[in-house]
Amino acid sequence: MNQLAPTGLPALFKKILIANRGEIAVRVIRACRDLSISPVAIYSEADAAALHVRLADEAVCIGPAASVDSYLNINAVIGAARQVNADAIHPGYGFLAENADFVRAASAARIVFIGPTAAAMEVMGSKTSARRAAIAAGVAVVPGTTEALKTFSEARDTAARFGYPIMLKAAAGGGGKGMRLVHSESELESSLAGAQSEAAAAFGNDAVYIEKAVEVPRHIEIQVFADTHGNVVHLGERECSIQRRHQKVIEECPSPINDPDLRARMGAAAVKIAQAVDYVGAGTVEFLLADTTREFYFLEMNTRLQVEHPVTELVTGIDLVREQINVAAGARLSFTQDDVRWNGHAIECRVYAEDPENNFFPSPGRITFLRVPAGPGIRDDGGVSEGADVSIHYDPMISKLAAWGRTRDEAIDRLRRALDEYAVSGIKTTLPFFRQMVRDEEFRAGKLDTGFITRFLERRAGDTADSADPREAQRKRDLAIIAAGLDYAGPQTPASPLAPATESNAWRIAGRSALLRARQPDTARLLKRR
Amino acid sequence: MKLKAEIAGADHLLELRRDGARIVAKVDDRDYDLQAHPGATGVYLIHLGERVFECRVRSVDASAGLSEVHVGQEEFQVTLTDPRRLSHASVSGTLAAGRAAVIAPMPGRVVRVLVEIGTQVEAGAGLIVVEAMKMQNELKSPKAGVVTAVNTETGAAVNAGDTLVVIE
Numbered sequence: 001m002n003q004l005a006p007t008g009l010p011a012l013f014k015k016i017l018i019a020n021r022g023e024i025a026v027r028v029i030r031a032c033r034d035l036s037i038s039p040v041a042i043y044s045e046a047d048a049a050a051l052h053v054r055l056a057d058e059a060v061c062i063g064p065a066a067s068v069d070s071y072l073n074i075n076a077v078i079g080a081a082r083q084v085n086a087d088a089i090h091p092g093y094g095f096l097a098e099n100a101d102f103v104r105a106a107s108a109a110r111i112v113f114i115g116p117t118a119a120a121m122e123v124m125g126s127k128t129s130a131r132r133a134a135i136a137a138g139v140a141v142v143p144g145t146t147e148a149l150k151t152f153s154e155a156r157d158t159a160a161r162f163g164y165p166i167m168l169k170a171a172a173g174g175g176g177k178g179m180r181l182v183h184s185e186s187e188l189e190s191s192l193a194g195a196q197s198e199a200a201a202a203f204g205n206d207a208v209y210i211e212k213a214v215e216v217p218r219h220i221e222i223q224v225f226a227d228t229h230g231n232v233v234h235l236g237e238r239e240c241s242i243q244r245r246h247q248k249v250i251e252e253c254p255s256p257i258n259d260p261d262l263r264a265r266m267g268a269a270a271v272k273i274a275q276a277v278d279y280v281g282a283g284t285v286e287f288l289l290a291d292t293t294r295e296f297y298f299l300e301m302n303t304r305l306q307v308e309h310p311v312t313e314l315v316t317g318i319d320l321v322r323e324q325i326n327v328a329a330g331a332r333l334s335f336t337q338d339d340v341r342w343n344g345h346a347i348e349c350r351v352y353a354e355d356p357e358n359n360f361f362p363s364p365g366r367i368t369f370l371r372v373p374a375g376p377g378i379r380d381d382g383g384v385s386e387g388a389d390v391s392i393h394y395d396p397m398i399s400k401l402a403a404w405g406r407t408r409d410e411a412i413d414r415l416r417r418a419l420d421e422y423a424v425s426g427i428k429t430t431l432p433f434f435r436q437m438v439r440d441e442e443f444r445a446g447k448l449d450t451g452f453i454t455r456f457l458e459r460r461a462g463d464t465a466d467s468a469d470p471r472e473a474q475r476k477r478d479l480a481i482i483a484a485g486l487d488y489a490g491p492q493t494p495a496s497p498l499a500p501a502t503e504s505n506a507w508r509i510a511g512r513s514a515l516l517r518a519r520q521p522d523t524a525r526l527l528k529r530r
Numbered sequence: 531m532k533l534k535a536e537i538a539g540a541d542h543l544l545e546l547r548r549d550g551a552r553i554v555a556k557v558d559d560r561d562y563d564l565q566a567h568p569g570a571t572g573v574y575l576i577h578l579g580e581r582v583f584e585c586r587v588r589s590v591d592a593s594a595g596l597s598e599v600h601v602g603q604e605e606f607q608v609t610l611t612d613p614r615r616l617s618h619a620s621v622s623g624t625l626a627a628g629r630a631a632v633i634a635p636m637p638g639r640v641v642r643v644l645v646e647i648g649t650q651v652e653a654g655a656g657l658i659v660v661e662a663m664k665m666q667n668e669l670k671s672p673k674a675g676v677v678t679a680v681n682t683e684t685g686a687a688v689n690a691g692d693t694l695v696v697i698e
Contacts, residue, residue, distance in 0.1 A: 368588050392636040392690045425586045478557040480599040480606040481535040483574050483585035485546045486566055488610050
């Protein structure tokens with residue numbers, strides 16, 4: 001830790017404008033506070049009373065609720081930064097975080113953008129140029145032909161070059177039509193004929209190309225960090241295989257595979273890609289990993305802080321946002337590759353205002369009750385408070401709940417406890433869904449791949465029969481009715497004489513007979529409403 | 531107090547009497563003697579013998595008596611009917627009176643309109659189907675009554691907060 005000492009550090013920023021909202025704005029505000037930098041919030045008209053505004057020193061309204069008119073409005077955001085004389089802008093993730101025009105507008109206004117250069121952002125922003133950069137850096141991409149196969153012998157040679165298994169895909173394809181997984185050369189000829197005729201029937205075009213098949217693919221990403229002095233370091237992987245509609249739901253660090261050699265190889269590849277674009281700041285290189293062969297292929301690079309950064313922070317102990325700010329101010333990274341240690345296991349779930357019982361339909365509304373879990377190994381990165389409105393205008397994620405443990409099992413135990421402790425009323429959330437998931441055998445066993453959610457949802461649907469104790473279930477239903485009745489009856493009126501509260505059975509029997517005697521005259525009193 | 535309660539599609543009878551923190555309740559033929567400590571609005575900590583249950587009640591539709599109740603992590607929809615109020619109401623006809631506007635909860639597109647002006651609807655009847663983010667959501671009538679206005683049509687785009695149907 002030779003570079004931890006602040007001596008020789010360039011002057012830090014005095015004031016940072018956070019060009020975001022919700023939990024990530026709150027997260028950046030906390031890092032600013034740690035560094036004694038004054039945080040400035042921006043907000044849309046819908047967010048005037050939001051948590052990130054409450055926690056800031058200053059706040060500037062940048063437009064109406066719709067994000068195109070506010071959080072995506074470059075002129076309004078830069079205008080706000082100038083208005084308060086901010087030294088730097090932290091973009092968070094989403095909104096303008098990967099917008100090269102925004103980076104240029106900030107530098108034109110002589111405000112430091114906390115992130116990579118516009119040029120690096122642009123290379124990684126396009127799939128084709130990112131793929132080219134990866135190939136140039138010597139990192140594998142999913143091999144594939146871009147031209148349709150003309151003959152069987154061409155198909156045979158290409159497949160042999162990629163290595164089986166391969167995937168045949170209709171050029172005009174979609175929806176699985178004209179697709180064939182081929183495990184060996186003996187299957188190739190009939191599969192090719194089948195794929196071509198299916199493609200012709202479905203799309204009127206029998207063009208088929210070959211892609212290397214990634215069997216049981218896992219989605220693994222590597223956190224990288226670079227400073228302006230040429231240091232590039234990786235902070236290990238995050239497993240993001242649990243996805244629903246291509247959206248990450250649960251992330252872990254390390255991957256349940258937990259293979260130091262694989263981590264070193266993937267880390268080195270990610271560092272090469274970052275170096276290829278002169279990357280600065282925090283970035284994430286995403287890979288597809290074949291679970292069986294442990295071969296990995298570059299997918300894309302995200303040129304920003306990721307939603308799931310807390311799991312890396314929990315395991316490495318490095319504050320990524322603090323580091324981003326220091327690096328943007330010109331400091332050297334506070335750690336070297338050899339300093340990075342991975343300690344224990346962290347898992348994060350994204351709590352959304354969505355109804356898992358209704359096809360994950362968004363559930364906007366007012367949060368009437370909120371109790372956030374705490375205790376050993378628990379971290380909640382929330383963006384809302386009790387009484388807040390979850391708006392229809394923005395991403396419905398209300399918090400990220402992360403758990404750390406020495407082992408994956410210990411982390412899961414803590415996550416289960418925290419999920420059970422988490423209480424939200426007023427809106428539907430994905431908490432019940434996660435409570436089931438952390439109890440799922442396949443999840444606990446770490447059998448994660450991108451098909452996990454589909455299988456989990458099927459298991460869950462088949463598990464509708466109430467497996468709980470039926471008497472307990474009836475008791476809870478009855479208590480729900482009683483609680484609703486109490487609420488209906490309203491605040492307590494002055495006490496009437498009743499037997500003193502003791503816990504003997506005899507007392508209860510007496511109480512019951514007292515109830516029977518007294519029921520009629522008391523009814524009117526109890527009917528007074530709030 | 532006697533109330534009718536509907537939960538998970540089944541009807542129950544609730545008898546409730548309380549004194550201070552002590553509650554003596556009967557649900558159908560099941561007797562409960564418990565302690566309830568109110569906390570924040572709608573939150574009741576219930577001691578049942580040695581067991582503790584935190585219950586959170588939130589009124590979803592006061593006129594229909596519909597509440598969302600959490601017992602610990604479990605969530606229930608409870609509809610309470612007060613027989614005294616109902617009989618009183620049916621004489622004067624005031625309970626079912628008043629307008630109820632059905633409002634679009636989020637921006638989307640109308641894929642089906644299930645009612646027209648003059649349609650008699652029950653509480654909970656489907657009125658209109660709105661598609662948002664590739665999912666269809668049926669908007670239901672908050673009360674029994676007659677449809678007096680339909681402000682949209684199939685295929686129309688709607689914004690959050692738009693009044694789509696009025697029931698009187």
